[in-house]
Amino acid sequence: MAPKAKRTKRPRRAERVNGAGTLLIIGGREEKRGEMRILRDVAERVRRGRLVVTTVATEHPEEVWHEYHRLFKHLGVANVDHLDIDQRSDGFSDEHIRMIDRASGVFFTGGDQLRITAKMGGAPICEAMRGLLNRGGVIAGTSAGASVMSETMLVAGVSDASHRIDAVKMAPGLGFISGVLIDQHFAERGRLGRLVGSVAQNPRLLGIGIDENTSIAVSDSHFTVAGAGAVYVVDAMRESDTNISEQEAEHTMSIFDLRLHILADGDSFDLQQRRPKRG
């Protein structure tokens, strides 16, 4: 056993979640009736604690809040609070920070990822969320709420098309996890092209594409897949070879020797070793 025993605790690469908590990253359109496996997972992780639903991503915060409030109460969460951040000063308010400080979990709804980062990026409320992770809490996010989890996030890029070199937009995310780039509604919107196009720009990042009604639960440097769809991992680290820096922007990207893993319910992935494992 000795040779395979654990090494130093420091990860070889940066792909790990801050702290001891769990990130639950959802590819959008999670089931909202019947089994509700993904939302039930969020609810069960929070148990008798408080769950904060943040609707900062959406233009319809009240509507979205009412729906998730109803669902999470139905799923047995004792206390569900609403955090809306309408202006940047809301991310500095003691009342809001206290809301996070006493929570066991935060749930980011969908909408527009730039609304999330523009309104709360760098604000003390983000530090409070990092604190939540450090004490073993859960941060969940669906759709836009999934994309913001990483250091760098995908903001825009055509779906259902191959990647043109200038076609993707990235921006700094909330940084709860580094070393990865997350895309959502993945197979449903044909987003392989834009994820590959992003990863090609810097293969340090591992591309993770999550289908609808599907999640990954990340803790420390592993994740596990749950739900109906698949999770695509695009790894350009070792052998890939691309024309992305040589060609004009409107040219279609060419990239060879990508490694692609398609994971389904129960499969897991080691982000440090970049290796999948069947569930």
Add this chain to the structure above:
Amino acid sequence: MAPKAKRTKRPRRAERVNGAGTLLIIGGREEKRGEMRILRDVAERVRRGRLVVTTVATEHPEEVWHEYHRLFKHLGVANVDHLDIDQRSDGFSDEHIRMIDRASGVFFTGGDQLRITAKMGGAPICEAMRGLLNRGGVIAGTSAGASVMSETMLVAGVSDASHRIDAVKMAPGLGFISGVLIDQHFAERGRLGRLVGSVAQNPRLLGIGIDENTSIAVSDSHFTVAGAGAVYVVDAMRESDTNISEQEAEHTMSIFDLRLHILADGDSFDLQQRRPKRG
């Protein structure tokens, strides 16, 4: 130079086109005004010879014939003939077989691939087409006309979704090329899932997904990409590992360690060595 000199002429695997001719396999929706790069390529390969346009795939043969007739005349093809096969006996008619015998090229329009194979599979007209390839001619096909080129073809499977194990339908194709499985409208319809799902069933086949307005020209055991989009090559030969034979049919497929190449205009691919080359 000696060590890399040619080996025996016999390919190590089956991926090669019959005969000395060229297959021009088009991902659908090739440009029909302006530069018309893909159709111009067909026209230039036929030069002063005869091009036979076959509309067997479509339910609107006259309409489709008139459009392509106009386009190929515009592009300078001296003689353009129409081959419609309405019933199986048409594939046995001497008149039709003579039409192929004197042609330099055949162009299969889009429609439904099963119409093509059900109406002409195994008929003498297919042998005549094989003869055309053997004497160095061109067989081109777009969309459904692209899919039928291979020994086994993809017939149906959901687009914009990850692959469920029972979700793909394959059928025997016309067999002008073996060892590959071709899909079209590839990025545009989000078809990675179904192509990977097909290749996983037998990694002997190399999966080739062709975007719209994009083609591959295959001769002997190489192909070259032309056009606006990308060509995806899915290789599960060496390291891949899947649950496809173990799981229930409605389960989402999981497959690890696929090799994925995304080729753009000018790139080429060696089907025997399974290696891409930048253009």
